[in-house]
Amino acid sequence: MFFADNLKFLRTRKEKSQTAMAEELELKRTSLIGYEKGVQPTFGVVMKLADYFKVSIDALLRYDLSKLGKFELSQIEQGFDVDITGKKLRLLVTTTDTNGEENIEMIRHQAQAGYTQGYNDPEYIESLPKFQLPFLSRNKTYRCFQIKGDSMPPLSDGSWVTASFIQDWNTIKNGTPCVVITKEDGIVFKLVYNQIKENQEIMLVSSNRSYAPYNVSIDDLAEVWKFETYNAFEV
Known part of the structure; x- marks a missing residue:
């Protein structure tokens, strides 16, 4: 919880x-000094402070506001709960094999429209083809996507890439x-340039x-998966 640090930061701001x-x-004054040193306030005081700084209670307690950019702070102060991590945007749905190990679900490019609608639907994810790669770390969650187009050479149209989930x-x-x-826009494979701290966006760049x-606003993002390996197989 970041309440004490946020209280001092916002007061100084x-x-x-x-x-x-x-x-x-x-x-x-002694109470305020105590809160900035870590003394726990009553819920009523928390509400009063949130109203005073024009931020949500959630933002006041859970985020380190000192690490946010000016745009993010201005958004929060206007009453918007900006989720800069992506953790609130979706519940990641996975499937497991008979041993309890997570599968790698496969998404053909013909099925990508369905994935953008059903990525958080357990029944849809269960219906996808799946496999495992034993050499990959068990500490990550993976999906395998078929790439469409010629924008990311050396990968060609129809190539498959396995990627790990970015929380x-x-x-x-x-x-x-x-x-x-x-x-x-659905599913794309690109080089990502992180502009979240500056303007709540990522920039997508093609190798072609x-x-x-x-640029894509984080409000338009559903999931981001980091490239791990290229899969040379036909399905």
């Missing part, structure tokens, strides 16, 4: 002294090849420079 802010909130989009390093599932880069 407002350029308020502890005395001035305590008076405005009708709190004792926290902030960890994506610039230039990482990823399968990106968007709510509007004939295709222009473009």
Whole structure:
């Protein structure tokens, strides 16, 4: 919980002294000092502070607001709960074999429209073809996607790539090849450049420079999967 650090950060951002802010909130200065040092406030005080800073209680307690960019902070202060990790956007559905090991589900490019609608539907995920690759780490969740088009050489149209699920989009390093599932454009395989901290977007770049880069808002993202291996097989 980041309450104490966020309280001090937001007070400083407002350029308020502890005395001035305590008076405005009708709190004792000693109480405010205690909260900034980790003393747990009552829920009523938390509500009062959230209202004062114009942020949600969830943001005040759960996010390290000092690490957010100016845009994210302004969005939160306007009442929007910006999810910069992707953790709230979907429940990841998986399947397992008879030994309890996670399968790798396969998504043909003909079935990609269905995946963008059914990626969080257990019955749909269960219906997908599946396999396992024993040399991959058991600490990750994988999917195998068939790539369409010629925008990402050396991979050609119809190639299959196995990718691992990215839980926290902030960890994506610039230039990482990823399968990106968007709510509007479906499934694409691109090099990802992380602009979440700056403007709540990622930039998608093709290795075939004939295709222009473009940006996607995190509001349009459903899932992001990091490229792990190329699969040379026919299905």
